Amino acid sequence: MYDGGKIIVGLIIFAGLMTFPIWYNHGDAGAIPNVEKPKDVKECVKDTQYMRTTHMVLLNEWRDNVLREGNREKLKVGNKTYDRSLMNGCMVCHTSKEKFCDQCHLYASVKPYCWDCHFLPKETL
């Protein structure tokens, strides 16, 4: 074999470069998202764990309820009523998209396009 040494060294350097991101971060997933919770509201429409993992399903359900079934009945949680709406529901308590939604979405690199149409006057316009 000609230039065997060179090829092997080249391969090792190549493998090293390719796996660089893996061993450089060695298991570090970055800073954990730090979401800002609403100050005076303690209860959400569902429990925290559900909201953490399934809020997008809930939003889809609301969308179909409201738009397609024409059922716009408000939700009652404790002594508060909520519109089943991202803009006029969720964002009433979670007043900052940047400090709430974006925290996890940026971390997980999830880019929902809700804000192309819905908005928070302060931040998205």
Added chain:
Amino acid sequence: MDMKRRNLLKIAGMSAIAGVAAPSALNLLMKGNVQASSSAGHSDSPSDAHGEMPAEKPTGVRLGLAIDVKKFAENKGLAEKCVAACHQIHNVPDFGNPKDEIKWLWIEKFENLFPDHSHYKKNEELHQLPFLAVCNHCDDPPCVRACPTKATFKAANGAVIMDFHRCIGCRFCMAACPYGARSFNWRSPREKDANGKLKFIKDLNEKFPTRMRGVVEKCNFCAERLAENLPPKCVEIAASAQAMYFGDMNDPHSEISKVLKTKFTIQRKPALGTLPSVFYII
């Protein structure tokens, strides 16, 4: 042998023709029947003057709108006010040129709205009047049939509305609508000027979303207001002049039913059979 084969071919040919033709002929007959019985649901309206619709008791809610054209003529500027209010609460962008125009409610000339009426030696005054045009919320809406994603659909109350989330911007619905009631967003309604201000939406309603580029939009009969027991915005504005009536046409006691029963009204392009729910009191 030759003759036999000839006969055989003849018989085969004849039976093939019979086999193909019989079911389609039967179908044709059946279709005629179905069509005749399905064009009901419209019987109580004075529109019967235009085409013979067999009477059948309608069921369920069917929202309708009546526009009193004379009242709009008497109240100068009222039509413009209705349009402005509708477009304001729904964040309808004003791109400032007719090519990109988005319209939910708009003002049109008589001959453009009613091209199938004879305009020969017609009352001149009529041609000067401001006619409000809007999606007709047809009872048999071709836009709904054309939409591949079911973004456009017929709600239980008879309104034809859109789920903007599902619109893929294919514009089949625009091709299907014979009334030009739909608009396509060629540009982003959210474009901003140098100062970071929205260019095309001057007076933003923060309770209602905007649309995005590549989405079709149209009047939704103010579904969001109906949910709060409010009339559509245009109807509310026109209420002072009693220029518009809105309600369930299938309820004989509703205001709109009474108006339709007592006044002469016309619909746009009734011959197309889309059964518009918007009526013009001439």
